[in-house]
């Protein structure tokens with residue numbers, strides 16, 4: 001079995017545990033995550049190594065494994081030649097641990113360290129990535145999974161992880177640069193020409209036995225690519241979205257999978273199967289084979305239905321007292337609203353996240369302010385010709401479905417071109433939290449803003465802004 005291919009999750013299968021041990025053995029320090037350059041062979045032995053940026057010398061970075069209720073405590077060491085940070089995507093945590101320079105913390109300059117420490121209230125599949133120049137830092141390999149295990153054992157034979165990403169590679173398997181160009185920023189973002197799962201092209205999960213029950217965790221760590229997932233040979237159950245358990249539902253023929261999203265599936269391997277595949281067909285004329293499952297060996301006894309994962313404890317909605325918020329997305333290619341300075345507009349203003357690092361004068365006023373524990377009903381009106389997976393920090397949201405009912409918990413909503421999305425969420429911890437499109441090139445060319453919870457600071461006078469950028473006196 002190729003150890004670099006599928007990443008088993010420790011403690012749930014012997015095979016998975018041995019894989020996990022191997023993966024973690026190469027780490028610089030148990031409680032360190034170091035961002036630095038590395039070379040990795042992505043395309044097989046016929047191709048040269050690719051110069052990448054990664055966490056702890058691998059792409060993807062180390063799989064961080066914790067149990068619900070644990071505290072994650074680690075030192076981020078920036079050994080890149082540009083500033084960076086780590087955002088803990090989907091984790092409900094204190095604002096000053098959210099990893100968004102210019103909003104929640106100082107930027108971590110080259111050579112500097114930053115200590116992250118927070119409790120993990122929810123079990124599920126999460127991930128981590130920089131929140132500075134995301135289009136480039138993700139696009140060069142800085143991403144990794146954070147798996148928070150349930151307190152009680154989930155009865156599966158294997159627990160497997162696929163971190164899906166795409167890189168743009170030239171003939172010599174190198175990344176040509178030219179990030180954040182006007183074309184990518186104004187269209188669908190930078191779509192790489194090489195789709196990778198766990199840093200490999202089309203890995204195979206070997207020796208899957210007929211009848212086995214697999215929990216398959218998918219993370220979309222791409223900077224811009226939306227996938228339309230399709231399984232061949234099996235009809236899996238979706239059991240969690242964006243980390244949070246949902247009522248198990250049989251996946252339809254295809255499933256949209258936006259940047260930042262996660263899905264947890266239960267795959268009961270059919271007893272008469274020659275093999276399974278996972279494909280992407282977002283662009284039907286340019287499909288991508290993502291992964292293969294080799295079905296082999298003697299069958300194991302098939303199991304009965306899957307009852308679902310234990311739910312996380314989330315704040316209750318109070319729809320009667322809900323505040324209404326409207327967000328309008330404009331701009332992009334084909335729009336008269338787009339300018340070179342602001343390709344995208346969120347409620348009439350285009351914000352460049354990178355400019356927040358230069359001066360707090362560039363800091364936009366929050367899109368809305370409210371108290372903690374407030375239910376918000378938010379309507380997002382996409383007046384552009386492009387898809388926008390809108391990600392909300394610090395809260396967990398639900399989308400209104402076609403039948404008018406609220407859907408499963410998520411941390412982002414994919415807003416279709418010229419469509420609206422209605423969501424609701426309950427504000428939680430005080431602070432200023434990001435709302436942005438998770439197409440990184442859109443996020444960094446206009447489609448970002450914030451909302452402020454509680455009266456913790458004024459817009460122009462955050463406590464840490466009065467100290468020099470890069471000082472170590474962050475609150």
Ligand SMILES: [Cu+2]
Nearest residue numbers: 388437439442
């Ligand atoms: Cu977008």
